[in-house]
Structure formats: structure tokens, C-alpha cells
Amino acid sequence: MEDTEMKIARFSSCRGVSFEINSNRSNPFAVESPTKPERTTGTWLWIPWTRNNSFKILPQSQAHIITSPTRSRASSHFCDINIDADDVELEFLAEFQDIENQEKANSVKQQKLLQKPDPSPRNSRLSIILLDQGFTVYKGLFLVCITLNMIALALSATGHFPYAKSRATLFSIGNILALTLCRSEAVLRVVFWFTVKTIGNICVPLKIKTATTSFLQSIGGIHSSCGVCSIAWLVYSLVLTIENNDKNTSPEILGVAFTILSLISLSSLAAFPLIRHLHHNLFERIHRFSGWMALILLWLFILLTISYDPTSKTYHLTIKKMVKTQECWLTLFITILIMIPWLSIKRVQVSVTAPSNHASIIKFEGGVKPGLLGRISPSPLSEWHAFGIISDGKKEHIMLAGAVGDFTKSLVSSPPKHLWIRSVHFAGLPYLINLYQKVLLVATGSGICVFLSFLLQPTKADVCLIWVAKDIEMNFGKEITDLVGRYSKEKVIVHDTAVSGRPNVAEMSVNAAIHWNVEVVIVTSNPEGSRDVVRACNKAKVPAFGPIWDS
Structure with a gap:
């Protein structure tokens, strides 16, 4: 839609949270309505690049990091990449109501966009894990x-x-x-x-x-x-x-x-x-x-x-x-x-709060270094669950658990007073962020928890962040959004799929990696999302790593 000014009424900033356009809000995730940009060749889109009501304008060559503004489904532990055709149609209808003085050619494009896409078969998570990763x-x-x-x-x-x-x-x-x-x-x-x-x-x-x-x-x-x-x-x-x-x-x-x-x-x-x-x-x-x-x-x-x-x-x-x-x-x-x-196992007292029925926040005593993960259990002989640890390194640390299984759902419905833990925390892929000088962290949903400590504590690596989620404050609570909001406003992209639709996370990651000139990209998402980000980055000659089967 060349030479057409788009009035985008809503913006997003992390996986799972709607951000209202309200410049008077004290919330760092409140997005201020941008002023009209000067007309230039190509299409210009405003996107929320940083917190504190700041924006960056991307020309057409970079604007493809945002895809069609579709409404996403109910939040889960991972960002569901699959796009619902009905949601595509409803969201485009809402957006195009704000477009004024459309040229005749643009109206034809609009009708094409409103057509429901043919549903394409989606590989199962198991097939992606076993067959779709290559050698x-x-x-x-x-x-x-x-x-x-x-x-x-x-x-x-x-x-x-x-x-x-x-x-x-x-x-x-x-x-x-x-x-x-x-x-x-x-x-x-x-x-x-x-x-x-x-x-x-x-x-x-x-x-x-x-x-x-x-x-x-x-x-x-x-x-x-x-x-x-x-x-x-x-x-x-x-x-x-x-x-x-x-x-x-x-x-x-x-x-x-x-x-x-x-x-x-x-x-x-x-x-x-x-x-x-x-x-x-x-x-x-x-x-x-x-x-x-x-x-x-x-x-x-x-x-x-x-x-x-x-x-x-x-x-x-x-x-x-x-x-x-x-x-x-x-x-x-x-x-x-x-x-x-x-x-090293012991039973400890915990504080569990549920900002929504999609996630719970578990608080423990004691600070933890960034990059470490911990295991918790309701019954140590039956099951153990690993989560990323969020800590400022001082008095306490927390875990963000997406409600996707029986145990994590029970944390929301029946918050326990005590849990079993392993005192010795273990290192995984996030710990290796410390190997590099500048790193782009890409997270979807509650996967943000493995990265937040790098934002809260001074570390060797200079990190930048992309977080894609749905209804962030609603699903993950103000406490998590405030933690993200503390970090440098020039190093964070937060995208709310409930407001701005499902983005092309792979292309967004490549563009951000080039923009910030990082050494490596670390992603935590579902198998399909991680695979797409890693492939896109490697194709762009940017080293990238994500969780693998049995990692």
C-alpha cells in the first residue's frame, strides 16, 4: 500500500500482553501514539521497539519483521506459530477500518488480504523433533x-x-x-x-x-x-x-x-x-x-x-x-x-501466585547467578520439572511456569505452600551466553524466564532481547513486565500477539541481529519456532542456537 498512511491503533511489546496507547500511563509498557511521519517512498510502519514510549521507524526493506496482524489463540507455554484463518479475516477487517482515502488499487489488495488462506498441514512436534531438524x-x-x-x-x-x-x-x-x-x-x-x-x-x-x-x-x-x-x-x-x-x-x-x-x-x-x-x-x-x-x-x-x-x-x-x-x-x-x-534435595517453603490461568510465579529464597536452571517437584520420587530461574542475584529468585501440564496447571488452581527442590542448580544452553560478547535473546511465552536474569544482573555478555507473547500483563502479571521494563530501552523488542498479531519471529530475529550487530542468537521457543529462527539466522550467516530434543 504505497503512499498510504496507516493509523495503527494498537501496539504490542511481549508475548502475551496487550499494550494500550496511553501516553499518560506510568507503566513502561504503555505505548504513546506516534506522530505522523513524513511521507517517503515505500511504506513506513511504526513498531514499539523499546519501552518508555520510544519508537523506531523501519522502512519497507525492514518492515517485514511484522506480519499480518492476526489475533492469536489462548496463551500457552510456547508461542503457537499456527495462524487461524478466521482470526486473520477479523483482524484485517478491524485494521482496514482506520485506513482513509484508499486508492482503487489498494482496495483490490485489501480484498486479496481478506481472503482466507488455504489451510496447510502442520507438522507435529514429534516429527519436527525427529525428522525435520536435518543432520x-x-x-x-x-x-x-x-x-x-x-x-x-x-x-x-x-x-x-x-x-x-x-x-x-x-x-x-x-x-x-x-x-x-x-x-x-x-x-x-x-x-x-x-x-x-x-x-x-x-x-x-x-x-x-x-x-x-x-x-x-x-x-x-x-x-x-x-x-x-x-x-x-x-x-x-x-x-x-x-x-x-x-x-x-x-x-x-x-x-x-x-x-x-x-x-x-x-x-x-x-x-x-x-x-x-x-x-x-x-x-x-x-x-x-x-x-x-x-x-x-x-x-x-x-x-x-x-x-x-x-x-x-x-x-x-x-x-x-x-x-x-x-x-x-x-x-x-x-x-x-x-x-x-x-x-541435595530438600523441602522448602514457597510463595506461588497466579497472575492468570496461563502461568504461575514461584518465589524462593536466595539469589542465583544468571543462566542457571532449577528443578522442583511436588513428590521427589515421582516427577521433577526444570524451569529457568529469574533473579537479581540478591535475596530471592523466582520461576515462571506456563500452565501446560498437570503439575504446572495445579500450581495455578491449587498453589502449594511447600515444594521439593534440588539445591544444586544446573547449567544449560542459557549459561553459555556468558561465552559471548554480544548476544540476541529471542523468547516466546514463558520462555522469557531463562533470560531475565541477564537483564537484571551485570553480566559479561551485552544482551538484547526479543519477547513475543500474548496478553503479557494479563497472562504473566505486572511483576514480570516490570522486570523487563527495567532494562535499557534501546535493547528490547516486546511484541504482543493479541494486539499486533503473530509476527514472523524468524525474520524479526534476523533483522534485530543485524541491527544490533550481535555475535550469536539464542532462542527459546517451541520446536517449530526454534527451528525456524535458527535456520533463518544461519542462512543470514548469524550463528544461532535453540533447545533441541534431549538437550
């Missing part, structure tokens, strides 16, 4: 680990690796130790801290930092592959024992070994993406309790093996035998790693 670092690590183990297994089976053939059980336990290390929150906390301290210097090339980020984010690929390989080595060990009719092994030892194999296989099957995605609570319980039972039986297996006397067919255990056994030491390390997080 990722996660899959690469999985294949490398599988390949190395299969080569060693093949060499052993052909007689070219006699040590592995005689110690197949040790290789199985070694894989279990490796997968435990990859999931130990205490170990990873140290690894992430050491990584930031060593390569977070400005003199380290950006390619090294991004490669390290990709590896640490995808370390779950090693965890998964080692689980499969531990099963393969244990099967190989049992086959050798049965084929050789080994007299050094008792029926009890074989029975325990087969039980361990069954438990590990059950745990691995429960972690299969389809089951984990559709029945997460079932996966968590099976994965935990079958793993614990397998560990207990592994100790029994080792003690029976080293104490069995094939001559007398009796058991005689000594400390000297245990100390000399490699399997015993590896199992001890596995046990310690598994016990560490459980030794």
Missing part, C-alpha cells in the same frame, strides 16, 4: 559413539581385540559410566563453568565458541548412544558365556546378568522419543526406577562374580578382591554420580 550435532555424536563401540565389538568378535573379548562386561559398565557423566548435573555444572572461564575470553575466535556451544548442547547424543552400546556389550558378554559353557560362572550370576539386561533395555525403550513425547511421566518413572534397580543388581553381579569359586562352587568375598577389580571402581563412580543430586 544435527546431536545425531553426529550419537553416530560417532555407536561407530566406535561397534568397531571395538567387531574386532573383539573376530579375535583382534582379545582384551575386550575377555572383559566385555567391563566395556558395558564403561558405557554406563559415560552416559551417567553426560547427565550428571554436578559434573556438567563444572564443565560449563570451566568452558566459560577458559574460552569466554574476547581473544578466542567465534568459531571455537560456537563449536563448543554446539557440542555441549548436544551431549545428550553421547548419553543415548552409550545406553544402546551398554546393552550390546552386555548381550555380547552373555552370548560368550553361554557359548563357552563357562564353568567360572554360576546360575545365580547369569540370572542377575539377564535381569540387568532386561532393566537396561526397558529403560532405553522408555526413552524412545515416541514414548517419551507422548507419555513423559511414564518415561521418567521407568527410566529412574529401572536404572536404580539395575545399579543395585550391578553391585550384586560384581560381588558375586569376584567372590565365586568355581572349584568349590561357593562364594568368598574379600576387600582385596574388590579393590583390584576395575568393574568395582567404575560402578562406585557411577553410584556417586547418581547419588549427588539426591543428596
